[in-house]
Amino acid sequence: MTRRPAQVQVSRRSYTHTVCCLADHNADKTPSVLFKAELLTSGLGEQKVTFSGNDHDPMVITNKLMEVFPKLQQGGGFEFLKLVGSTRSRNLALLQCPSTGYTLAYLKDPSTMIGQATINIRPLQQDLPLDCESSRPASGPVIPCITCQKEVPFSEMKLHRLSCNGTPMQESEREQEGGQSEENDSETALVSDSVPVRPETSAESAVVPAVIVNEELDRKETDSEWKLIKEPTQAAKVFKENLLREHATGKPLRMKMDVRDSEEDRERELLLFYKQQQEWACPLHCTLVGDVAIGEGVMRYFMTTIISKLQFGFSLDLGGMGQTLLFEGEPDHLVPAASEALIESNLFRVAGRMLGHTFLHDGPHVTGLSPAVIHVLFNGDPEMATVVTEDCPDLHIRSIIELLEHEDLTPEQKDTVSDLSMSWDLPAVTKNKSEMAT
Incomplete structure (x- = not known):
């Protein structure tokens, strides 16, 4: 009886990682968010790729990348790069190619120090074309962008939103109202020119300005009195009340959400609302479409939802890693996520507006932040912040x-x-x- 030779055990576990295929064969910096969108429409850009096969076979990586990025075949080979430097750095450093070629075993090796960082792929010999001919054709109906009103195919709307610089709807409304108020002012001026007005007496002209000046002085004293209060909670309360009172007659902010929409669509509505330039201390009106709830309960729902998204993350995939977390790490040591995509998309500015808005309307709080982060948020010197190893996520x-x-x-x-x-x-x-x- 012939004995079968023993089979060599080969590691075939899958490996998933975010990669970004660049077009320039001399690229040494990560692309901006806008250029990433252009790369994506050209069949390149950032993708989450799952490799499966022998950890020591370089063709596993090569074949998969050629499948995901067909244009890469025109580059005459490729090389891997990773981000180096500080969090805000965009500099890329070459990952030296082993004599066997890039393999899954090499990428998984801790000595390469890749971790969860995006692997940038650069063509070796020549640039890749940035035309859209080989990318997927646009699909779905044509719908108007709510910011610039441009009609965009359904499948390309997300990419369009990354680069849209149109005038927001609310700003357009504000401009229209401003134009109407100017017209009203001109009409008032015409009326005052044609209708005789009783001249003021010397007593009236002397008293009225004095009253106005006194009211302004009283308001300034009231607005700054919170600075003299030693107890932080009471000082915050007085500051908040003064700010809301100052803008009580401003144009109301209208926040709307349809509970029948998907969670991702509701998150988009929130992000779109807080991306607008607004006077955030103006009165807030919240509406839940598809729900009978009214009054303060609706506002509490909005504020709780906002803080929940900041604390536990968005379902939207905004950074190419699935769920979007703004803060990462362990409890009491949470730090802002070191994601270039989040930084360049100004999502942390949006998060700041959300935090400030929930503070003004007595919403819940984000908990578990690192003391070093809190120190900086309260205008502390970043160089003096005490960072401990637990702050490293x-x-x-x-x-x-x-x-x-x-x-x-x-x-x-x-x-x-x-x-x-x-x-x-x-x-x-x-x-x-x-x-x-x-």
Whole structure:
């Protein structure tokens, strides 16, 4: 009886990662949000790719990338790059290609220090075309953009929203109202010119301005009295009341949500509302379409929903990683997510408006932020903020930083720490580890 030879066990676990295919073969910086949209319409750009096959076979990566990005075949090969430097850095550094080629085992190796960072793919020999001929044709009905009124195919609306610079509807309404008020003023002027007006007496002309000046002085004193209150909660309450009273006669803000829409559509409505330039202390009117609720309960629902999204994330995929988290890490050490897409899309500015608005209307609070983040939010010097290892949400990077707590480092540990330091534009590890840790 012939014995069958033993089969070699091959690792075939799948590996999913976010990659971004660039067009320029000399690119050394990450593309902006707007240019990413252009890349995406050209069949390139950012995609979440799942590789499956032998961890040591370079063709697993090559074949999958050629399938996802057909234009990459025109580049004469490709190379991988990763982001280096600080959070706001856009500089890319080359991931040296092993002699066997890029493999899943290489990407998974902790020494490459990729983690969850986006892998940028650069064509090796020549630029890739940025035409839309090979990308998927537009599908779905043509619908108007609510910001610029341009008619856009349904399948391209999300990309259009990234680059839309049209005049928001609310600003257009405000301009129209401004025009109407100017017309009313001119009409009033015409009437005053044609109708005789009783001249003021000297007593009236002397008293009225004095009353107005006194009212303005009283208002200024009232507006600044919160600064003299030592108890923070009471000071915040007085500040809020003064601000709301000052804008009580302003144009009301109207926030609307249809409970019958999907969660993603409701989130888009919220984000669109807070992306507009508005006077946020003006009266707020909230409407739940498809629900019988009215009054303060509706406003509480909106404020609770807003804080829930900030605390636990949006269902919308705004950064190419599935759920969009604005804060990451463990409780009491949450820090802003280090995502270039979130920073460039001004989503943190939107988050700031949401936080301020919920404060004005007695909504709930975001909890669990790192003390270092709170220090900076309250105008503290970022250089003086006390950062601890628990503030690092990346467990792999945290484990490398914790190596500095050891008395002696092995040569391998020194190399690991030095690689991390140099990727942040910091000096390599020396014998004085305490100085490095600070």
